[in-house]
Amino acid sequence: MPGKTSGWAFALIAVAALAIAPLWLGTYPRYVISVWLIFALSAVGLNIPIGLASIYSFGHGGFMLIGAYATGVATISWGWPLLPAMLLAVVIAIAVGALIGLPSLRLTGFSLAIVTFAFGYMLFHVVKAFDLTGGPQGLFMPETALARAWGGRPLYYMVLAIFVVGVFWAHSIATGKTGRALRTLGTNEIVAQSLGINLLRAKMLSFMLSGVYGAVAGSLLALVTTYVAPETYTPELSINMFAAVMIGGSGTLVGPILGALFIVLIPELTQSAQNLSEIIYALIFCLVATLFPSGLLGMAKSAIRRLRPQPVPAAVRE
Amino acid sequence: MTDHLLEIQGLSVQFGGVTALSGVDLLVRPQSVHGLIGPNGAGKTTLLNCITRLVRPTAGSIRLAGADLLAAPPHAIAGMGIARTFQNFGLIGELSVLENVMAGMHARHPGGLLEEMLLLGRRNRHERQARARALESLAFTGLSDVADRLVASLPYGMRKAVELARAIAIDPRLLLLDEPTAGLNEAEMERLRRTLRELQRSTDVTILLITHHVEFLLGIADAVTVLDLGRRIAFGDPSLVKTDPQVVAAYIGTEA
Numbered sequence: 001m002p003g004k005t006s007g008w009a010f011a012l013i014a015v016a017a018l019a020i021a022p023l024w025l026g027t028y029p030r031y032v033i034s035v036w037l038i039f040a041l042s043a044v045g046l047n048i049p050i051g052l053a054s055i056y057s058f059g060h061g062g063f064m065l066i067g068a069y070a071t072g073v074a075t076i077s078w079g080w081p082l083l084p085a086m087l088l089a090v091v092i093a094i095a096v097g098a099l100i101g102l103p104s105l106r107l108t109g110f111s112l113a114i115v116t117f118a119f120g121y122m123l124f125h126v127v128k129a130f131d132l133t134g135g136p137q138g139l140f141m142p143e144t145a146l147a148r149a150w151g152g153r154p155l156y157y158m159v160l161a162i163f164v165v166g167v168f169w170a171h172s173i174a175t176g177k178t179g180r181a182l183r184t185l186g187t188n189e190i191v192a193q194s195l196g197i198n199l200l201r202a203k204m205l206s207f208m209l210s211g212v213y214g215a216v217a218g219s220l221l222a223l224v225t226t227y228v229a230p231e232t233y234t235p236e237l238s239i240n241m242f243a244a245v246m247i248g249g250s251g252t253l254v255g256p257i258l259g260a261l262f263i264v265l266i267p268e269l270t271q272s273a274q275n276l277s278e279i280i281y282a283l284i285f286c287l288v289a290t291l292f293p294s295g296l297l298g299m300a301k302s303a304i305r306r307l308r309p310q311p312v313p314a315a316v317r318e
Numbered sequence: 319m320t321d322h323l324l325e326i327q328g329l330s331v332q333f334g335g336v337t338a339l340s341g342v343d344l345l346v347r348p349q350s351v352h353g354l355i356g357p358n359g360a361g362k363t364t365l366l367n368c369i370t371r372l373v374r375p376t377a378g379s380i381r382l383a384g385a386d387l388l389a390a391p392p393h394a395i396a397g398m399g400i401a402r403t404f405q406n407f408g409l410i411g412e413l414s415v416l417e418n419v420m421a422g423m424h425a426r427h428p429g430g431l432l433e434e435m436l437l438l439g440r441r442n443r444h445e446r447q448a449r450a451r452a453l454e455s456l457a458f459t460g461l462s463d464v465a466d467r468l469v470a471s472l473p474y475g476m477r478k479a480v481e482l483a484r485a486i487a488i489d490p491r492l493l494l495l496d497e498p499t500a501g502l503n504e505a506e507m508e509r510l511r512r513t514l515r516e517l518q519r520s521t522d523v524t525i526l527l528i529t530h531h532v533e534f535l536l537g538i539a540d541a542v543t544v545l546d547l548g549r550r551i552a553f554g555d556p557s558l559v560k561t562d563p564q565v566v567a568a569y570i571g572t573e574a
Contacts, residue, residue, distance in 0.1 A: 172434040176441055177448075180421035183410055191408030194370050196396030196425030205431065251412070 045213020067218025097211030249295025
């Protein structure tokens, strides 16, 4: 594992690069990076139940939908300013996250996974059914000042800033008391209880946190793509988010960010293959998941280990 | 009766139609080491599980210094000063030894989500305090050298010691040890005995331990309670294990 200092240095360099790059980059690459950061933020949030608490959630797209639609409806139909609209999205996501977390004590992992999937599935059909949410066409977001000024760079920087804060929080949570509690209950619930961890509270918390990340990501996605359509928030999105976490490396900080890059970039790169693109995408998925079960990050780590000279174990040295 | 830290009276547990415990009494004096012994299936672990509220008894009472434990939810037990180790480990293999011990300090470690998101100064201070306490506990159990090793990479005996370090890190009033000697070699057992003796000397801890190892029991216990098939068949001085014919038949007789 890299040392603490080198980890911070790496993070600093990465953020600096992401901050400087858009000064030169054109609209399209900036758009792709924005979308990556948004999916990465979402994946980092989903990693809290999956990677820390070992609770498999297949409804994360539903939280992104909540974020996008709450922002869309509040700004378009009710004329709210952006910040209160995003706040509304977060509040709804927290409430829904608590609701999904509520049965988590009574259900086994599989049953709970089905509940989360059904939740995302239901929301997808709900927004299609009602006029308030624009029905099957969805909602077109008005162009914000953030997107108009300076070629849309303010919006990019807003996405980057929220991403950085989100990742920092996730790190603080994962390496602190909450993260240890979630990892403990993810390993052994009986032990967790004996150590004083309130299972229901911790599980609900993990869903609420992931909901906040998902909702903020959805809200930003609505702003960046300028429209909110049901087809963006299909149950497939939930599967993609799950895959991003697992392919990148669950339980790590960088893994979900890498995984999000994968699910954003591969479709973009395979676009030229036209109707084969989805098939190529799915095939790459299968390959990566089969070849690197511990994720892209795990693969990178073991590659680095192999390149470095092996330290001789103490027992052999003596 | 209040001169006992732990008072269990008439404890019964039924699993379906099976009686795991039947009207068991157990009294543990403060700052003593109390051995809980009996053949496999006697109900020893079930009794510990009742104390930590993992199993709901069908009858009986459990009091810790007068407080009714059966009225508390399972996750409140650690906060009341009860720590335990498990027969088959409850460690997180992918975390370091130090992180495992820190995870065990959940009940005693202030902080949580709010600090982790908004009060980073306090979060980091509490983390440092928890780390310092965890390192003390590791030093106490002779694990300082492996603090940064992943638990999954440690040999069996050391993982046993990590469990003990995690349990004592919260400075418990009552320490419940489920088969701490199982699978240990002579040297490890002697180290365990010394560690527990030192713990007794330096803190007010009361220990309730399950063991199949007669010599270890005689070397450390102040009193014993003997269970067989869910009933208490004897209690009193540890020497019972060698003198009481009923105990010898039930306990030693079945021991390999």
